[in-house]
Amino acid sequence: MRWTRPWGQLRLPLRARVMLAFGLVSVLVTGLIAILTWNLSSSYMLSQRQDSAVRQAVVNARLVQEALRRDSHDLSELLTGLGSQVESAVLLVDHGQWISSGNLLDPRQLPHALLDLVGQGVAARQRLVLSEVPVLAVGLPLPAASATYVEVFPLRDLDRTFHFLSWMLAAGVVVSGFAGALLGRWAAARALRPLTTLTAAAASAAAGDLTIRLPDTRDPDLAPLTTAFNNTTERLQRRVIRDARFAGDVSHEVRSPLTTMLNAMAVLQRRRTELSANGQQALDLLATELRRFQRLVDDLLEISLATEDRADLPLEPVDLVELVAHAARDRVGGEPPVVDAADPHPRVLADRRRLERAVTNLLSNADQHGRGLVRVGLLRHNGQARIEVDDAGPGVPVADRELIFERFARGSPAFRDPSDTGAGLGLALVAQHVHGHAGRTWVEDRPGGGARFVIEIPEAGQ
Amino acid sequence: MSLTLLLVEDDARIRRSLALALGDEGYTIVEAPTGEEALRYLATPAVTVDLVLLDLMLPGVDGLQVCRQIRERGELPIIMVTARTDTADVIAGLEAGADDYVTKPLVASELAARIRALMRRAGDHGGGAAFTVGDLRVDPAQGRAVRGAQDVHLTKTELRLLCELAAAEQRVVSREQLLERVWDYDYFGDTRLLDVHIRRLRRKVEPDPGQPRHILTARGQGYRLVL
DSSP states (O other): OOOOOTTGGGOOOHHHHHHHHHHHHHHHHHHHHHHHHHHHHHHHHHHHHHHHHHHHHHHHHHHHHHHHHHTOTHHHHHHHHHTOSTTOEEEEEETTEEEEEESSOOGGGSOHHHHHHHHTTOOEEEEEEETTEEEEEEEEEEGGGTEEEEEEEEOHHHHHHHHHHHHHHHHHHHHHHHHHHHHHHHHHHHHHHHHHHHHHHHHHHHTTOTTOOOOOOOOTTTHHHHHHHHHHHHHHHHHHHHHHHHHHHHHHHHHHHHHHHHHHHHHHHHTGGGSOHHHHHHHHHHHHHHHHHHHHHHHHHHHHTTTOOGGGSOOEEEEHHHHHHHHHHTOSSSOOOOEEEOSSOOEEEEOHHHHHHHHHHHHHHHHHHSSSEEEEEEEEETTEEEEEEEESSOOOOGGGTTGGGSTTOOOOGGGOOTTOOOOSOHHHHHHHHHHHTTOEEEEEEOTTSSEEEEEEEEBOOO | OOOEEEEEOSOHHHHHHHHHHHHHTTOEEEEESSHHHHHHHHHSTTOOOSEEEEESOOSSSOHHHHHHHHHHHOOOOEEEEESOOOHHHHHHHHHTTOSEEEESSOOHHHHHHHHHHHHHHHHOOOOOOOEEETTEEEETTTTEEEETTEEOOOOHHHHHHHHHHHHTTTSEEEHHHHHHHHHOOOSOOOHHHHHHHHHHHHHHHOSSTTSOSSEEEETTTEEEEOO
């Protein structure tokens, strides 16, 4: 299933998307709460401050009104006292005459709109910035003295508190956004953990281990996936075994007629001279093809024993130099190979017969498909014993390097030897036997041209 | 003097072709299509058979039974023919008393090589001096083993194996050496062949085959005979 999205190329990985979603949601929620908190607390504090300011202004206005009525000269003293607080001020407009007192502030800068309003006999208050100081101006008409009283209260403390509060809330939103993202990351990792297990299991299944199963789970979200995966590998494994068994059965069935043919052929070959020239040629053709057929049947049987475990292999210590020397003895024609062996000789725990079969197949592959064997390297490398078989051929194209280890995959027709009698199972058998020894096999370019087939299996402990 | 082989094989075409090809190798062949017929032929007085080539898959009395019955009567060398190399099949055949085995498709010339190796050990008992293993007195020259007054029947292969172990004078003989000296297998023979024969030998030599005191296993190396 595949669906496209408008931002197709820009799709983030699942984990990042979950993180982003969690982060956004938590920013949204905490942001909303922060705004609410800000509004409620700031308006509450402001109204508290205003109420107390108004109360104080009313008391002070009453004192000023008293002083005006008595017309005493206490007034200027009183006004000076009232305006002496830092960043506060008082202004008295008495019959058009402005009497003011202020510490650091000049109350004559108060907006006229406010003064006019109070002058008309309406009590008023206003928040404003006076000489860069946030203040609250409370204006009260003094009807008894037909004067106007304005008192200015500093709001710097409240402003600082608001500042602090807003910073705290903003920081809280940012932190909760990050925390949300982290939570998202954790949740994604946790939710994806079964997927990680599945990925690992699928990878080993793809690498050929069909015995792998996911552990049973009671999680209703995961159970169908687990069951489906396990069923799939189970069916695949059964199928592989069935295929192998079929190949084995075919091979066995073919063995009886093959026995008859080989022995009849031996009888005929003994009497070759009794035949005409044409008869002899035909007999030789038949003999060659029969031997090829026999090899194919042998390979088929050998490969049908694929499902064997390493535990079933009769393992014994094997000196690779000896093994290669023995394998090379069976080569048809050709010089003895140049062997480049590490000292001391690499040794492995192996099923001698199977490993030798793998080496024999690589040697004959070099002879038949690689224009001749150039060198055999027997090396040790990071705890692995390594067999390198170099040939003089054109090498194997990168695209074919895995394919040639498949059954019945021969070299591409371009560089196939016309006298090739390979059955197409040789390299597949190599791969299988090496796999059975917990090893790896691959082909690479030989430095200087040609192909290098490599077998690597764990070195035997001393 | 040509050797006489009893060829027990139910497939007529295989039997005919093998008889022809083995005839070319210089053997006299007696053909038997079933186990019953083979046993009947062997029971006939005055017939000489030097070796039995026995297919394990026979209709009626199967190859394993035939093998066991031949063993009960004596040490006639037996090479069994198996279609499958499955462990169970080969081991069952060897336990039943076969001296060696070949798998199909078997070719007369290769078979002749195995027969020669087997007949050589049947004729040559190592020629060494007599020796005693526990309470068993072994006389290679006569091809006999005696416990007290009682004859212990060892097949030619078992006797040869015991002699090879004895010749090493208590030292370990490797599996490869034993396979080469007793069966003529170079480099790698089937070690199951050796292991089953050791088991068979222990049953005849050891007082308690489960706790061997004479034929000892040297793990990862081979076997050792303690007299």
